[in-house]
Amino acid sequence: MPLAAIGQMCSTASMGHNLSQCQKLVQKASEAGAKALFLPEACDYIGSRDLCKPVESSEFVLGVREEAKKYKLPVHVGIHEPAAGKKVKNTLIWIDEHGDITQRYQKLHLFDVDIENGPSLKESDNVERGHQLLQPFSTALGKIGSLICFDMRFPEPAQALRARGAHIITYPSAFTSPTGKAGHWEILLRARAIETQSYVIAAGQVGVHDEEGKRRSYGTSMIIDPWGKIVSQLGGDDGEDGHWKDEGEIAVAEIDLEYVDKIRRELPLVRRTDVYPEIK
Numbered sequence: 001m002p003l004a005a006i007g008q009m010c011s012t013a014s015m016g017h018n019l020s021q022c023q024k025l026v027q028k029a030s031e032a033g034a035k036a037l038f039l040p041e042a043c044d045y046i047g048s049r050d051l052c053k054p055v056e057s058s059e060f061v062l063g064v065r066e067e068a069k070k071y072k073l074p075v076h077v078g079i080h081e082p083a084a085g086k087k088v089k090n091t092l093i094w095i096d097e098h099g100d101i102t103q104r105y106q107k108l109h110l111f112d113v114d115i116e117n118g119p120s121l122k123e124s125d126n127v128e129r130g131h132q133l134l135q136p137f138s139t140a141l142g143k144i145g146s147l148i149c150f151d152m153r154f155p156e157p158a159q160a161l162r163a164r165g166a167h168i169i170t171y172p173s174a175f176t177s178p179t180g181k182a183g184h185w186e187i188l189l190r191a192r193a194i195e196t197q198s199y200v201i202a203a204g205q206v207g208v209h210d211e212e213g214k215r216r217s218y219g220t221s222m223i224i225d226p227w228g229k230i231v232s233q234l235g236g237d238d239g240e241d242g243h244w245k246d247e248g249e250i251a252v253a254e255i256d257l258e259y260v261d262k263i264r265r266e267l268p269l270v271r272r273t274d275v276y277p278e279i280k
């Protein structure tokens with residue numbers, strides 16, 4: 001059965017540093033025999049809008065493409081792209097084994113929150129939201145439906161991707177430490193896996209991204225099977241301030257499409273959309 005790899009890293013305002021972390025993760029995933037590597041959201045940079053470049057001229061994207069080609073390993077990676085005005089797009093790209101970008105998804109739901117003693121972030125100040133789902137695409141692991149981070153709080157897009165044939169739903173993320181520690185990360189991801197009866201692959205940023213220590217990500221990247229079991233997991237925020245686990249590490253899990261079919265057959269989830277038409 002083919003293996004999927006998740007890679008965990010800590011992006012900063014140094015694109016060279018971020019690229020070199022990703023290159024090492026590609027190498028590790030290839031050595032582990034994975035058929036694809038899933039990296040977090042915003043791998044190119046965190047916290048420095050000035051670094052945003054079109055994919056054609058981004059040293060980060062060009063570097064990851066080269067590495068994917070060298071190891072013949074597809075890479076699913078979150079980046080930024082310039083958008084209208086001063087905004088950027090929070091984008092996910094699929095780089096195939098030839099190093100070509102063949103899929104692109106723009107994050108639909110933006111993280112605008114102001115939580116007491118928690119994160120206060122308004123993603124929509126700088127980010128343009130996407131307007132459509134990416135059609136699930138075929139890979140050596142099965143059909144992938146791509147979403148990003150905060151999208152995980154909404155069951156509908158995952159459900160729509162399942163209806164369009166996805167076997168795997170992905171959530172590359174930079175999940176905040178406070179909301180991760182509250183349990184939201186694991187519970188939401190497992191719920192999405194159980195209710196869509198799909199694998200969920202969620203690679204997360206981990207650690208402190210800026211010198212002021214304002215942006216901290218929870219890590220704890222995981223792969224969850226369609227029964228809701230965590231089949232692969234990396235460490236993250238261990239509760240002690242300043243301690244972060246598994247930066248620069250990968251983990252792998254087998255993707256079993258027969259298991260997906262079996263669970264869907266044994267426990268059919270037939271919706272009563274006639275009774276709650278307001279949920280579209």
Ligand SMILES: O=C(O)CNC(=O)[C@H](CS)NC(=O)CCC(=O)C(=O)O
Nearest residue numbers: 042046111123149150174175176179
């Ligand atoms: O674009 C970037 O630079 C990186 N993007 C992010 O970190 C995004 C938007 S600020 N983070 C999330 O969506 C976290 C969601 C979350 O933590 C929750 O739902 O609790």
